[in-house]
Amino acid sequence: MRAPEKTRFxxxxxxxxxxxxxxxxxxxxxxxxxIAPLKDHFSEWRRxxxxxxxxxxxxxxxxxxxxxxxPGIHQIWIPKAGVVDRCETxxxxxxxxxxxxxxxxxxxxxxxxPHQLTEFGCVVCHLGQGVATxxxxxxxxxxxxxxxxxxxxxxxxxxxQCHHSPLMGTPTLNQGRALLAGYGCLRCHTVNLxxxxxxxxxxxxxxxxxxxxKTSRQWIYAWLKDPQSWSAAATMPNFLLSDAEARDISAFLxxxxxxxxxxxxxxxxxxxxxxxxxxxxxxxxGQALYGESFCxxxxxxxxxxxxxxxxxxxxxxxxxxxxxKPQWLKSWxxxxxxxxxKTLMPHFRWTSQQLTPLMDFLExxxxxxxxxxxxxxxxxxxxxxxxRQLVNEYGCAECHAIRGVSKPDNFAPDLSRIGSKxxxxxxxxxxxxxxxxxxxxxxxxxxxEFVPGLRMPQYTxxxxxxxxxxxxxxALTDRSFTMPRKWQxxxxxxxxxxxxxxxxxxxxxLNCQTCHRINGNGGDIAPDLSAEGSSVQRQWLDNFxxxxxxxxxxxxxxxxxxxxxxxxxxxxxxYIMTVYQIPQIDRDSMPDSGYPQALVEQxxxxxxxxxxxxxxxxxxxxxxxxxxxxxxxxxxxxxxxAWIYAWLKDPQALRPGAIExxxxxxxxxxxxxxxxxxxxxxxxxxxxx
Amino acid sequence: MTRYxxxxxxxxxxxxxxxxxxxxPAPALQATASGSALAVSSGDKQLGTPGAPLPQPLVVDxxxxxxxxxxxxxxxxxxxxxxxxxxxEALSDSNGEVSTNVTVxxxxxxxxxxxxxxxxxxxxxxxxxxxxxAGYQEMLGYQxxxxxxxxxxxxxxxxxxxxxxxxxxxxxxxFDQGNTFNKLDDADLTSIISHGGPAMNLSALMPAxxxxxxxxxxRAVIAYIRLVSNPPFEAPGMVYAMR
Numbered sequence: 001m002r003a004p005e006k007t008r009f010x011x012x013x014x015x016x017x018x019x020x021x022x023x024x025x026x027x028x029x030x031x032x033x034x035i036a037p038l039k040d041h042f043s044e045w046r047r048x049x050x051x052x053x054x055x056x057x058x059x060x061x062x063x064x065x066x067x068x069x070x071p072g073i074h075q076i077w078i079p080k081a082g083v084v085d086r087c088e089t090x091x092x093x094x095x096x097x098x099x100x101x102x103x104x105x106x107x108x109x110x111x112x113x114p115h116q117l118t119e120f121g122c123v124v125c126h127l128g129q130g131v132a133t134x135x136x137x138x139x140x141x142x143x144x145x146x147x148x149x150x151x152x153x154x155x156x157x158x159x160x161q162c163h164h165s166p167l168m169g170t171p172t173l174n175q176g177r178a179l180l181a182g183y184g185c186l187r188c189h190t191v192n193l194x195x196x197x198x199x200x201x202x203x204x205x206x207x208x209x210x211x212x213x214k215t216s217r218q219w220i221y222a223w224l225k226d227p228q229s230w231s232a233a234a235t236m237p238n239f240l241l242s243d244a245e246a247r248d249i250s251a252f253l254x255x256x257x258x259x260x261x262x263x264x265x266x267x268x269x270x271x272x273x274x275x276x277x278x279x280x281x282x283x284x285x286g287q288a289l290y291g292e293s294f295c296x297x298x299x300x301x302x303x304x305x306x307x308x309x310x311x312x313x314x315x316x317x318x319x320x321x322x323x324x325k326p327q328w329l330k331s332w333x334x335x336x337x338x339x340x341x342k343t344l345m346p347h348f349r350w351t352s353q354q355l356t357p358l359m360d361f362l363e364x365x366x367x368x369x370x371x372x373x374x375x376x377x378x379x380x381x382x383x384x385x386x387x388r389q390l391v392n393e394y395g396c397a398e399c400h401a402i403r404g405v406s407k408p409d410n411f412a413p414d415l416s417r418i419g420s421k422x423x424x425x426x427x428x429x430x431x432x433x434x435x436x437x438x439x440x441x442x443x444x445x446x447x448x449e450f451v452p453g454l455r456m457p458q459y460t461x462x463x464x465x466x467x468x469x470x471x472x473x474x475a476l477t478d479r480s481f482t483m484p485r486k487w488q489x490x491x492x493x494x495x496x497x498x499x500x501x502x503x504x505x506x507x508x509x510l511n512c513q514t515c516h517r518i519n520g521n522g523g524d525i526a527p528d529l530s531a532e533g534s535s536v537q538r539q540w541l542d543n544f545x546x547x548x549x550x551x552x553x554x555x556x557x558x559x560x561x562x563x564x565x566x567x568x569x570x571x572x573x574x575y576i577m578t579v580y581q582i583p584q585i586d587r588d589s590m591p592d593s594g595y596p597q598a599l600v601e602q603x604x605x606x607x608x609x610x611x612x613x614x615x616x617x618x619x620x621x622x623x624x625x626x627x628x629x630x631x632x633x634x635x636x637x638x639x640x641x642a643w644i645y646a647w648l649k650d651p652q653a654l655r656p657g658a659i660e661x662x663x664x665x666x667x668x669x670x671x672x673x674x675x676x677x678x679x680x681x682x683x684x685x686x687x688x689x
Numbered sequence: 690m691t692r693y694x695x696x697x698x699x700x701x702x703x704x705x706x707x708x709x710x711x712x713x714p715a716p717a718l719q720a721t722a723s724g725s726a727l728a729v730s731s732g733d734k735q736l737g738t739p740g741a742p743l744p745q746p747l748v749v750d751x752x753x754x755x756x757x758x759x760x761x762x763x764x765x766x767x768x769x770x771x772x773x774x775x776x777x778e779a780l781s782d783s784n785g786e787v788s789t790n791v792t793v794x795x796x797x798x799x800x801x802x803x804x805x806x807x808x809x810x811x812x813x814x815x816x817x818x819x820x821x822x823a824g825y826q827e828m829l830g831y832q833x834x835x836x837x838x839x840x841x842x843x844x845x846x847x848x849x850x851x852x853x854x855x856x857x858x859x860x861x862x863x864f865d866q867g868n869t870f871n872k873l874d875d876a877d878l879t880s881i882i883s884h885g886g887p888a889m890n891l892s893a894l895m896p897a898x899x900x901x902x903x904x905x906x907x908r909a910v911i912a913y914i915r916l917v918s919n920p921p922f923e924a925p926g927m928v929y930a931m932r
Contacts, residue, residue: 100924103769103796111797111824112912114905152740152795155825169829169909172738467741554851612893615841615857625856628840652901659837662900 044134045073048090052107061098068096073133076121080484083121085130087138091122120487124479125158126150142434144424150474153467154437157419160475161483164193164491176472178202179465183235187398188412194481197491203235207340207401212257214328214339218374220250228460230323230370231316233300233308237457240448245390251379252387256403260331260339279360286361289354297515297525297557298344301365311557313344313514313525319367329359337509346511349563394455412456420478427451440470495520503575510562518580525557531654533577534585535643537592541576545569551630551638584653590641595675603676606669613673616660619680629660634682645674718780721761724751725808727816730786734865734917736831739822740795742775746788749804749816751781758785768802771795772820797824799921821916830913833906834864837898859892867918878911 015021040046049071056065074088091106093099094117099109110117123130128149132138139149150158156173166174180186181202191199211220222229224246227236241249290296295317300310302318310316324332331338333355336345350358379387388405391397395412397405419436426439429449442449444466447456461469480488497519499507507513513522516529532541546569548559564572581587607613616628635644643654648670651658665673732747751762764787766774771794781787793800804816823831834842839852842861846852854861862869870878877889883899886892898907915922 103798108796112826112908114825153738155739168832169825171828171832463742464744467738554848556848609893612896615894615896616853626853627851627856628853659840661837661896661898663897664900 045089052092055107065096076118078121085121085123086133087122142423151437154471154474157471157474161477161480162487163489172468172471176468179469180472184399188395189415192416193491194488195491204344205399208253209401209403210257210260210339212254213260214324217250217254217376218371219323220253221246221374222371224249233312233316237459239394239457247376248383248387249390251383252391255384258403282357282360283364286357289358290361294558294560319365321363321366322368322370344511344514347509416476417478419474419476437470440473441466444469497521503571506568506571529580531582533580534582536638537640538577540638542569542573545572553627553631585642585646587640587642590645592641592678599672599675600679603672607673607676611663632680636678636681641674641678644677645670648673718763718778720763722759723807723809724759724762725754726752727804727806727814729818733818736821736823737793739797742790742792743820746790748786748788751785751806762806764804764806766804768800772800791820793820793822797822797827826909826912827916830909834910834913857894859894864914865917865919867920870914870918871922875911879907882907
């Protein structure tokens, strides 16, 4: 009983004595007041600033560094972008270029980039919490809606928030975007960009409308089970189908296939299709034609040494004889547009004498092991119906045209803002790091591990491709939609230019734009033809179309010979010469021959000495060894003088991105070089071939 | 009943001791042989992305006195802070090769990496290999030089990227020739790239790129040359005053 009495007494005494009360209150107040400065004094950032001062003290330019150093919290504030970054409070050397060799973080200088820190801040690129003043708070916070720092390996993703077309310095991002577009990702997933445009796929999945004409049910079954075992480069992913699923889908596709329409002009009668009759000589002749027609520019095939050699624009042709039916192959080679009106394959005008050996060669390329273990009973109506249901469930029609199956809408999640997906919305697999990059990487590698029954197929990406894809996906952020509009660089508007009229039909038949870009539309494996009419001489173009020879000695991909008829060649030549002209070049402003010999000699002199053009070009094939640029031995019969002159003055003005350097040539030098080059007519034989 | 308990107890004990033997997850590798020389087989001087694994594995050879591969030699890899190896140590295979995947650190720059093995006398053999991580500027420089410069400056000509290196009257310098490039400061290099070889009394076969490449592109190419030069480039003005 005594103790509480005592307590009451002491408290009572305190409150009854104003002086004691005042003393106690003052003490409490002082302690409370001291907390803030003490907390500040012992703060993490102050310790870093002390270390920084110690570090710069022993450096050669310490006076300058000390002058730039300001103690206290530093802040970059960009109200319209919502940026409040205090990173420079600890990262003190970011803008000191002389600290480039400092490896102890956080004091090194920022590696050079084309942007100012004060203009964009830090978190726009690096993520993290700009306002935080502790290391963990700024870097690793995962509390909603905080984002942890973006790991360095995905750094190019940040460039992609504003730059929507390829940048030279961001190869990983460019590769990732090309993979997104080229591997069918964008066929199921929608990606809207901040400027309102939508990313479009660039792949070319074949229609399955007449599939029964092309291949067997056994082949479809084996392909569905594992496309990569047929061709490692196949872009079709593996849907991890069960035997029954593959059986039913293949049954449905065959049953659903419609007969292919008859071609308008049946090819000249050929000997009956019979591969067993093919002689070794026939096959060798076919192989020679395969080479001469430059099929390898687009198609890969395993060679005798076991290496897969060739382009990737068309499917790999190793084992093609075990895949397609001979009758289909004949029809396809005669005119591929009959089977697939949208195909990228040109309509080669092979004669029946050429067609037979070529077919024999292709049919001799077999891979019988692929379907060796496939034994399918005839399909039942129930299996066919189930196959149709599976085709709908797996979204096959997102990529392939299938008769009677419409493209599903909103089939897969929209990825427009996947780079800002809140971690709380992600279901992680046990044992994986709880970060967005780890989730994306795992999802790209093993999509079905997350939730059983997911439809996303299994791809066979290499680790570098997975990194590139993750980089491209991490660029699709919320911030890119909310940041100031003027930061957003416009997506280039895709051109859908197609040549018109009779020539347009012919060029569509030859699929010129599979390789050549014209007025912004087309492939990039052959020269842009938008200015071809200003650049070349008519006779040369006609000869080239008759017998395409290579202008650059080192190119692997070459223009095929299409066996054009004389009227077809005339249509193409006329159209290219009149329509594909650019206003900068007046073809008639300079003559194509008749330059004074003195001027030609002067041009020769500066060609070899002042400008040393022989580094890359050849005029005299016996002495010059420039293998990089086009061969110039007959350039006077190929190009117009006006084009050569304009090209010498500014190559990039005529063809953006040309690697020939702009030499800032005087008019007199350009004129002399033009005269010299126009004198290189070649032998009469070449010119009039 | 107690007998059963006893048996159970013994069983549990046996299992536990059995487990404890397996408890260390990675038993230390024991070398079964030792070589007398270490050499790089492939994967050195790679240009990677900061914080990411290099595109190719680093492969080193353990050889004996006759230059034949030694199987079973233990090779350990080490590097500066932030560099990771998978695996960090391994035994050489039947060809004497040891392969490891290298992940470079988060900042751009040069990463000297070391492979270590011990010879018969127990003496440590060191092999230093350089790997590189390209920041934005160096990566841009790599791309620019690949488009414009390596057509002559790359000693290796491939069908995909043909180089005229062997065909020129005056041989160009490969960009990793530090002994040549380190003597030229940034202003000299800028001058050669912008105005061509004759600007520095060098060959006219080197054309002027000043009207073709932007200033930023030229700076990037120089940054790339500085990154890959061997011996390494040391910029002036970065020297400690004391120490």
